[in-house]
Amino acid sequence: MGQSVVVLEKDPKLARSLAGGLRPHFSVQVIQSREELRERLAKNHPEAVVLNIEYWRMTDVESLHHDFPEVSIVCTHRIPDEEMWMAALEAGATDMCPADDVENVLTSVRRGMALSRGAVAA
Structure with missing residues (x-):
């Protein structure tokens, strides 16, 4: 598997579910901290990040996009709306x-x- 995805999710049940759905298609790493995310991005160069914005700020998304523009960032939320x-x-x-x-x-x-x-x- 050449493509990798990092899932940043604090809820273990959601993390397992997302990883289980992505693993047949990608190499998946599940992490739980911003610091670990930045370390993995710099070291492993994944193609995508799945990030739950209930736990992380929109400024984190901006910062990640600025620092790693080649990485696709998919945000998740329990109940996303159009404004989010x-x-x-x-x-x-x-x-x-x-x-x-x-x-x-x-x-x-x-x-x-x-x-x-x-x-x-x-």
Whole structure:
């Protein structure tokens, strides 16, 4: 498996669910801290990050996008609304999905990776 995804999720049940849905398609690492996320991004260069914004700030998304522009960032939230979705996109995320909708997250990760590859090729 060439492509990797880092899942930043504090809820162990959601983390297992997301990782289980992504693992057939990607190498997946589940982590629980911002510090560990930055370390993994710098060291392992994953293609995507799935980040639950209930636990992390939108400024974290902005900072990640600024420091790692080649990484696709998919935000999740228990009950995302249009305002959150717009804020996530403005911060540099490629999408916002319900945290428990694994298929939607998978689709968004794939789309974000394709967009990132297209931007790098251009």
